[in-house]
Amino acid sequence: xxxxxxxxxxxxxxxAWEEAxxxxxxxxxxxxxxxxxxxxxxxxxxxxxxxxxxxxxxxDLDAIGAPGAYPFTRGNLAAQYQLMNWANQPVIGYxxxxxxxxxxxxxxxxxxxxxxxxxxxxxxxxxVSHEGLDPDHPAARGRxxxxxxGVYSKADMARLFAGMDLTQMNVVHITYYQVVxxxxxxxxxxxxxxxxxxxxxxxxxNWYHQSAYVxxxxxxxxxxxxxxxxxxxxxxxxxxxxxxxxxFGYGVEEAGGTAVEEIGFMLAYGIDLVDACVESxxxxxxxxxxFGFQIAQANDFFEEICKIRALRRIWATTMKERFGAKDAxxxxxxxxxxxxxxxxTAQQPLVNLIRTTLHAFGAALSGTQAMExxxxxxxxxxxxxxxxxxxxxxxxxxxxxxxxxxxxxxxAGSYYVESLTNQIAGAALELVQQIEAQGGYIAAQxxxxxxxxxxxSAERWRDLVDTGKRTVVGMNKYxxxxxxxxNLFKIDPEAEAIAIxxxxxxxxxxxxxxxxxxxxxxxxxxxALATKDYSELDGSLIEAAIEAARADATxxxxxxxxxxxxxxxxxxxx
Amino acid sequence: xxxxxxxGEPIRVLLAKPTHDCHDRxxxxxxxxxxDAGFEVIFMNFLLPEEVIRAxxxxxxxxxxxxxxxxxxxxxxxxxxxxxxxHGRDDAVVIGGGVIPPDDEKTLRSWGxxxxxxPGTNAEQAIAMIKRRLATVSS
Numbered sequence: 001x002x003x004x005x006x007x008x009x010x011x012x013x014x015x016a017w018e019e020a021x022x023x024x025x026x027x028x029x030x031x032x033x034x035x036x037x038x039x040x041x042x043x044x045x046x047x048x049x050x051x052x053x054x055x056x057x058x059x060d061l062d063a064i065g066a067p068g069a070y071p072f073t074r075g076n077l078a079a080q081y082q083l084m085n086w087a088n089q090p091v092i093g094y095x096x097x098x099x100x101x102x103x104x105x106x107x108x109x110x111x112x113x114x115x116x117x118x119x120x121x122x123x124x125x126x127x128v129s130h131e132g133l134d135p136d137h138p139a140a141r142g143r144x145x146x147x148x149x150g151v152y153s154k155a156d157m158a159r160l161f162a163g164m165d166l167t168q169m170n171v172v173h174i175t176y177y178q179v180v181x182x183x184x185x186x187x188x189x190x191x192x193x194x195x196x197x198x199x200x201x202x203x204x205x206n207w208y209h210q211s212a213y214v215x216x217x218x219x220x221x222x223x224x225x226x227x228x229x230x231x232x233x234x235x236x237x238x239x240x241x242x243x244x245x246x247x248f249g250y251g252v253e254e255a256g257g258t259a260v261e262e263i264g265f266m267l268a269y270g271i272d273l274v275d276a277c278v279e280s281x282x283x284x285x286x287x288x289x290x291f292g293f294q295i296a297q298a299n300d301f302f303e304e305i306c307k308i309r310a311l312r313r314i315w316a317t318t319m320k321e322r323f324g325a326k327d328a329x330x331x332x333x334x335x336x337x338x339x340x341x342x343x344x345t346a347q348q349p350l351v352n353l354i355r356t357t358l359h360a361f362g363a364a365l366s367g368t369q370a371m372e373x374x375x376x377x378x379x380x381x382x383x384x385x386x387x388x389x390x391x392x393x394x395x396x397x398x399x400x401x402x403x404x405x406x407x408x409x410x411x412a413g414s415y416y417v418e419s420l421t422n423q424i425a426g427a428a429l430e431l432v433q434q435i436e437a438q439g440g441y442i443a444a445q446x447x448x449x450x451x452x453x454x455x456x457s458a459e460r461w462r463d464l465v466d467t468g469k470r471t472v473v474g475m476n477k478y479x480x481x482x483x484x485x486x487n488l489f490k491i492d493p494e495a496e497a498i499a500i501x502x503x504x505x506x507x508x509x510x511x512x513x514x515x516x517x518x519x520x521x522x523x524x525x526x527x528a529l530a531t532k533d534y535s536e537l538d539g540s541l542i543e544a545a546i547e548a549a550r551a552d553a554t555x556x557x558x559x560x561x562x563x564x565x566x567x568x569x570x571x572x573x574x
Numbered sequence: 575x576x577x578x579x580x581x582g583e584p585i586r587v588l589l590a591k592p593t594h595d596c597h598d599r600x601x602x603x604x605x606x607x608x609x610d611a612g613f614e615v616i617f618m619n620f621l622l623p624e625e626v627i628r629a630x631x632x633x634x635x636x637x638x639x640x641x642x643x644x645x646x647x648x649x650x651x652x653x654x655x656x657x658x659x660x661h662g663r664d665d666a667v668v669i670g671g672g673v674i675p676p677d678d679e680k681t682l683r684s685w686g687x688x689x690x691x692x693p694g695t696n697a698e699q700a701i702a703m704i705k706r707r708l709a710t711v712s713s
Contacts, residue, residue, distance in 0.1 A: 127644050131594035131621070139621045142646030143594070176596075215591070215598035215619065256599050342599070346673075346693035379693050381675060458599050459606065466696050475694045484676040491645070570593045570619040 001061045002053045010053035017050060034469075042300040042461070043258035045423050051415035059418055063313065067367075067408040071316040073309050073421065074409035075367040076332040081405035087114040087370040088395050089336060091174065093124035093149040094382050095495045097159035100149040103388070110389055111396060114170055114370075122372060123160075124148040124174040125182065131217060132178050132559025132568075135499035144496040147382065148174070151182075152499070152555045155506055157189040166195045171202035172336075176216055177224065179204050179231065181558040184545035187239075191550070203243040203292060206231050209269045210248040212445035213255045213454045215571035221445045223566040226529055226537060229276045234539030236286045244290045245273070246336075249311075253296035254342045256458020259307040260424055262296060264431030265450065267314055269441040271432070274323050279534035284323035288330035295368075297359040298340035303424070304359075306417055308335065308366040309409075310425035314432075336370040337363040344379045348474035349485055352376035357394050364398050367409055371395055381488040503554060510552040518544075518551035522558060526565035579636065579708055584614045586635040587704070590626045592642060592650070593619040601641035601671065607697035613704075623650055627657035630666060637704055643672035651682050667707055669700065 002010065025032055039047040048055070063071065068078030090112060092103050104121055114120030126148035128140040134152055135144045144150045151160055166189075173182045183204050187197050208224025218224060228245060235244045247269065252262040270291070277287035295311070297304050316331035325331055339359035344352045353376045360373050373391040375383030383391070399405060411417040438444045445451075464470040471477045525544040529537075548558055562568075579585065589605050591598050598619075605617045616633050620626050630638050638658070642650065651670065658666055670682060671691040679690045688707065691700050 127592075127594040127646070130596075139592075139594075142649045143644070146645035176594075214596055215602070216596045217593040217619070217621075254599070379673065381673070455602060455606075459603055462603055462696070466698070472694075488675055570621075571598065572617055572619045 001056060001059050001064075007054050007057055010057075014052040014054060017052075021049060041259070041303040041420070042298070043260040043303060043424070043427065045260070045303070045420070045427060047420075051419050053415060055415050055419040056422065059422060064412060064418065070320070070328070070331065071313045072331060072333070073313040074412050075312070076328075076334065076369075080367055080408035081364075081399070082408070084115050085399050085405060086337075086364070086368050086395075087120045087170075088112045088392060089114075089120050089122040089172065089370040089372050090388060090392060091122050091124050091338075091372050092388075093126070093174070094147070094489075095145040095150065095491050096498060097149060097151050097156045099145065099492070099495070100151075101160055101162070103385070106385060107388065107392060110392055112392055119169040120172070120370070121169060122172040122174065125176075125178065126150045128152070129178055129182075129555050130176040132556060132563060134503050134554050134556030135496065136503055137556060141496070144499045145491045150495060150499045151185075152503060153506055153552060154185045154188045154192075154549050155502070155552065157185050158192075161189065166190050166193060167199050169201070171200075173202065173204055175205050177208060177211075177218055178555050178559050179206050180227065180542065180545045180562065181549065181553075181555045183231070184542065184549035184558070185555070187546050188549035191546075197239045198241065200239060201241045203246060204231060204235075205248075206245040207248045209273075209441065209445070210251045211571070212265070212441070212450040213257065214248075214251045217568055217570050219562070220567045220569065221442050223530065225272070225276060225442055226532065226534065227541075227562075227566070228273065229280050229534055230529060230537045230539060230541050232277055232287050232290070233280055233282065233537050234542035235290065236282055237539060242290065243292050243334075244287075245292070247291065247293045250294045250296040250338045252454060253298055253340065255454045256342075256461060257454040258457050259298075259300070259303050260427045260431060261453060261457060263307055263311040263314070263424070264428035264435070265441070266293065266311070267318060267428065268432045268435040268444070270315065271318065271322070271436070272441045274319070275440075276534045278323070280537040281535070284319065284325045285327045285330045288319060288323075288325055289327055292334045292336060294336045294338055296340050297337050297363040297366075299343050299355070299358075301358065301362050302417065302420060305362050305366040305411060306420040306424050308333075308363075308368070309417070309421045310428060313421070314425050314429055335368045336372070337368040338372045339363070339374045341374050341378055343472075344374060344376070345472060345475050346379040348480065348482060349376050349380060351474050352379070353390060353394070356391065357398075360394050360398055361404075364404055365411055377485065377488065380485055382491070384487060384489045386487075506552055506554065515548075515551040515553060518548040519553050519557055519561065522548040522553070523561040523565065526562050530565045584612060585637065585704060585708055586614045586616075586633060587637040587639060588616045588618070588626070588630050588633060588635040589639045589641065590618050590620050590629070591640070592644070592646070593621055595642060595644045595672075597643035597672065598641070601639075604639075604641075604671070604691075604697045604700060608701060611701045613701075623653035623657060626654055627661070630658060631661055631663060635666065636708060637667045637669065639669045639671065639700070641672045642670065642674065647672075647674055648678060648681065651685065651687055655685055655687075667704065669703070671695075671700070 067075040127143045175182045211218035232244045235242045247266045249262040249266045312333045319325040375387035375391045377387045522544040525541045608615045669689045
């Protein structure tokens, strides 16, 4: 990027600085802080105390490029926030469908907005649904409407979206592995209202890969992988506006992984997934254009920004060079930022507002497409209305008061930022090589290697906190005696009884013959999927699921069929 | 009485987390730290409290720890305590961790849950508590 004369001069300036720096450090003697001589990022990447042009002498200007130009280090599009702010995508979901709807309407009223004034709803299902059960199952007790909405059927979907025009919004269905029933119920509701699948916009999670590091019951890895490809196959033919798959980088960091592990795991999984999609008959471009990423923004300010710039570069180069992707959208990393929940504290909860503001600010500088900012009370309970509104205000203040949205990728060209971006990209590619040497992501998941890697990182960080080497304000430093936080959110205790009554009524009143036939066909499609190769996947399972949803099959019933056909394991059995 | 610990016998702990909870970073680390401290630790995920009660009886543990970060803890601990008592194992030390609001913590303690290790506490505190508590029993 620099000519030889500039680099030579840079080295001279750098050496002079280094001498001056070392003189200062020497003056401090034993009192010198570790970060003065031995700083690292959260991922363990060594840092210098100042950066110069020669620190990026191996970097070609074309590797940085321009916003909207390959390899997209600086962002997906030529215009970033100038024409279109990032979408506000707070996660919403608690209680019954109506409770969740009330929070959706409240936040919309408060200015929550997607692209070009469109409504975006980022809706999370409850724990009962996540386990693939119905509310009348014994394990559902105390969990209906907890951590998400109690929506278990097409009828519940109808309550959730009562009176809304499904063609005028973007709905993100945050499930765990009940991806297929949730999509099927949404599509079946849309059909009832005269809206066809190709008109629908939104996202399914389709993220079976996260069972590598998130401790939930799950399908065996290879069966989950097939489910993912099956859905991509269906959507590529029938739902061209639907974003099929959410790469769950966020979960890697929240489970304790580092920034390098987060993006390395995602690229390694991306390679496996595109391979399988191609084997199923899709082109790389057909599959890739509808992938999205959920990425964490945690405490290490610059590393988290550079991680995103690095991910955009290594994703684009891999998809182009290895898979021959041609469509620019296939090379884009579309990011939904989720500010870290794991670094929030139950102690002095208002301090979390400061943390989340820094996270959101970093994400904005990195060029994200959508954002969820955690609420300050999340370490304690489901966010109150006040806390959820404040989290939205964090985004609005950054978007509308700071003027940072006028310039794309404002940190580009910083010797430090470009150097760290390079280092993270290099470390992540090395990790991808290690995973590929084991046979790829799914193989490394099956062997438990990915999980161990993340757990080792989690332990390293925790030991640093426990020994006071890493500060957590209010928790291991600056503690205060504080009264327990009042005004915590509680789910209406009636919700559970109502949810049970509703599912009982649904079972009593639906067309039993149609339901029985549809569920049986879905079960057969699931059995067939269990023994298929990737090359035989064709989307037929999703068609059978939609028919079951039309016939009022519940999430628990549909997941029951999938579990019995594909297997289902508690995380400790892995 | 299973909480009587013979000399040289390791402390046996069952740590359990609901399968649909997913916030297991803390409890899995606690399991590791307890093993490092010389405890015999069984870690399991479960759907129903009966599974935990069965494992506690089969493994004849001294301590049962439940990690829960997603609600539903009141009926869960209620069933667990009742189930242990029904099998004559109300001597087992029952502890909890995760995200449990202060009001519910009071309720759980009044039922006999001996400690709740919430966000910000660490494994060492739980290990020290168990050692103290079981030393009192065996002395």
